Amino acid sequence: QVTLRESGPALVKPTQTLTLTCTFSGFSLSNSQMCVSWIRQPPGKALQWLALIDWDDDKYYSTSLKTRLAISKDTSRNQVVLTMTNMDPVDTATYYCARTGGSSGCHTGGNYYFDSWGQGTLVTVSS
Amino acid sequence: EILLTQSPGTLSLSPGERATLSCRASQSVSSSYLAWYQQKPGQAPRLLIYGASSRATGVPDRFRGSGSGTDFTLTISRLEPEDFAVYYCQQYRSSAPWTFGQGTKVEIK
Numbered sequence: 569q570v571t572l573r574e575s576g577p578a579l580v581k582p583t584q585t586l587t588l589t590c591t592f593s594g595f596s597l598s599n600s601q602m603c604v605s606w607i608r609q610p611p612g613k614a615l616q617w618l619a620l621i622d623w624d625d626d627k628y629y630s631t632s633l634k635t636r637l638a639i640s641k642d643t644s645r646n647q648v649v650l651t652m653t654n655m656d657p658v659d660t661a662t663y664y665c666a667r668t669g670g671s672s673g674c675h676t677g678g679n680y681y682f683d684s685w686g687q688g689t690l691v692t693v694s695s
Numbered sequence: 696e697i698l699l700t701q702s703p704g705t706l707s708l709s710p711g712e713r714a715t716l717s718c719r720a721s722q723s724v725s726s727s728y729l730a731w732y733q734q735k736p737g738q739a740p741r742l743l744i745y746g747a748s749s750r751a752t753g754v755p756d757r758f759r760g761s762g763s764g765t766d767f768t769l770t771i772s773r774l775e776p777e778d779f780a781v782y783y784c785q786q787y788r789s790s791a792p793w794t795f796g797q798g799t800k801v802e803i804k
Contacts, residue, residue, distance in 0.1 A: 579719060591717040599699055614783065614795055614798050615740065615783055615795040616795065617785075617791075617793045617794065617795070620791065622785045628792075629791070629792075630791075630792050631696060631791075631792050637795065664739055664740075665741075670745075671758075676729060678726070678787065678788070678789045679745070680728070680787035680791075680793050681728075681730040681742060681745045681785065681787050681789070682730075682732075682740070682742060683742050683745075683751065684742075685739035685740055685741070686739065687738075688739050693716075
């Protein structure tokens with residue numbers, strides 16, 4: 569059974585750096601083709617893909633946010649970490665991590681869909 | 696970056712009725728790299744359809760995805776009470792970024 573869980577601060581101040589951790593089980597990022605993404609959703613708004621990391625430590629970022637984002641992994645702990653710098657109130661959102669590409673992996677056939685999601689963590693940016 | 700436009704914004708229907716949701720891409724989504732998700736209030740999205748027409752594990756067969764190129768459709772043949780939710784399409788062509796539509800809310804009439 570695949571599970572993912574996000575953790576991190578519920579409140580950050582403007583200009584601060586946000587660090588979120590995704591802890592997962594049921595698969596391993598040491599396995600070929602496995603990938604994990606971060607996606608966010610402002611209150612009442614649509615989903616926005618942010619970043620992806622794969623088993624080979626290749627990283628992909630949202631075009632509009634790539635200067636502020638960094639994604640990394642700790643394979644031994646089954647964790648993926650997302651940092652976002654210079655936080656602003658418009659970054660208030662629920663942040664999700666998701667396995668990408670299913671059990672076959674994301675690069676197999678270009679399967680960059682999100683098959684298993686964490687429950688999400690709401691991050692509010694306010695002074 | 697591929698822009699996805701979903702229509703209608705809100706669909707008001709009764710249980711047992713058929714729902715037809717549209718997702719249009721600003722450029723061709725090669726090889727039908729299109730997914731659909733269902734999201735209920737306070738919950739994470741759930742993958743319903745990938746590859747434009749393949750149902751994810753455990754998804755009832757009343758959910759059907761179709762389309763290719765720039766025009767895709769999610770059809771729910773007979774709405775069950777648990778189907779009232781927001782639905783998002785997502786394109787995942789070979790290169791990032793991968794984008795979502797703005798969502799269609801299916802509400803009880």
